[in-house]
Amino acid sequence: SGVTIAIDGPAGSGKSTVSRRVAEVLEGGILDTGAMYRAVAWACLEGGVDLADREAVAAVAETLELELGTDPAGATVVVAGTDITGEIRTERISTQVSAVATNTLVRAILQRRQRELMLATAAERGSCVAEGRDITTVVAPDADVRVLLSASEDERMRRRAAELSLDETEETRARMSDQVLRRDRDDATVSEFFTAADGVTSIDTTGLGIDDVVVRILALVDR
Ligand code: C5P
Numbered sequence: 001s002g003v004t005i006a007i008d009g010p011a012g013s014g015k016s017t018v019s020r021r022v023a024e025v026l027e028g029g030i031l032d033t034g035a036m037y038r039a040v041a042w043a044c045l046e047g048g049v050d051l052a053d054r055e056a057v058a059a060v061a062e063t064l065e066l067e068l069g070t071d072p073a074g075a076t077v078v079v080a081g082t083d084i085t086g087e088i089r090t091e092r093i094s095t096q097v098s099a100v101a102t103n104t105l106v107r108a109i110l111q112r113r114q115r116e117l118m119l120a121t122a123a124e125r126g127s128c129v130a131e132g133r134d135i136t137t138v139v140a141p142d143a144d145v146r147v148l149l150s151a152s153e154d155e156r157m158r159r160r161a162a163e164l165s166l167d168e169t170e171e172t173r174a175r176m177s178d179q180v181l182r183r184d185r186d187d188a189t190v191s192e193f194f195t196a197a198d199g200v201t202s203i204d205t206t207g208l209g210i211d212d213v214v215v216r217i218l219a220l221v222d223r
Pocket residue numbers: 011033034035037038097098101102131132133134135187190
């Protein structure tokens with residue numbers, strides 16, 4: 001048992017920061033499911049596996065020796081003893097991870113692993129906040145709390161630039177816009193990420209501070 005909280009949203013919706021804060025307040029664990037797709041992409045590139053080879057990538061996803069830290073204060077990603085926490089956030093991975101995330105064989109495998117990890121973490125730490133794109137719908141449709149975050153395109157680009165500590169010049173704005181829109185498009189092929197399923201609470205975070213969003217989510221948690 002333990003409280004399960006599912007948070008979905010697109011890149012730049014504030015998902016990661018919000019999830020971490022909610023987990024901190026609850027003194028529970030987190031599960032960053034995007035990190036798992038990134039870890040598979042990293043392992044494939046590292047091992048010379050062609051990302052277009054669906055079966056080969058699925059085999060990597062199935063056998064990957066993955067250790068995910070569930071501490072919100074610093075969730076590490078370790079593959080077969082190598083810490084790749086920083087490495088999986090690089091542009092090299094960000095630009096190629098969609099090939100992994102759109103592989104339906106991989107999705108089935110990771111969704112199953114995510115479900116197990118979420119329940120184990122909730123049982124062990126009292127609660128688990130899992131964030132991603134399909135947590136409210138596929139990984140944990142029976143979670144205690146389910147939330148879909150959204151934000152205007154403009155706001156998401158601003159946050160993405162801030163995340164990367166870039167100055168808001170015209171050039172970086174154009175690059176961010178490019179990246180965010182490409183990710184939206186790539187992601188849209190995976191499922192209906194941007195519409196809330198039945199029973200899922202939708203929160204538009206445009207113009208809201210992180211703490212406002214955290215308070216709203218905590219209000220949904222029966223404590
Ligand atoms: O959230 P993040 O940018 O780390 O996600 C990495 C990639 O994995 C993105 O392409 C995202 O669409 C995909 N993803 C997914 N399902 C999830 C989490 C992430 O398809 N549950």
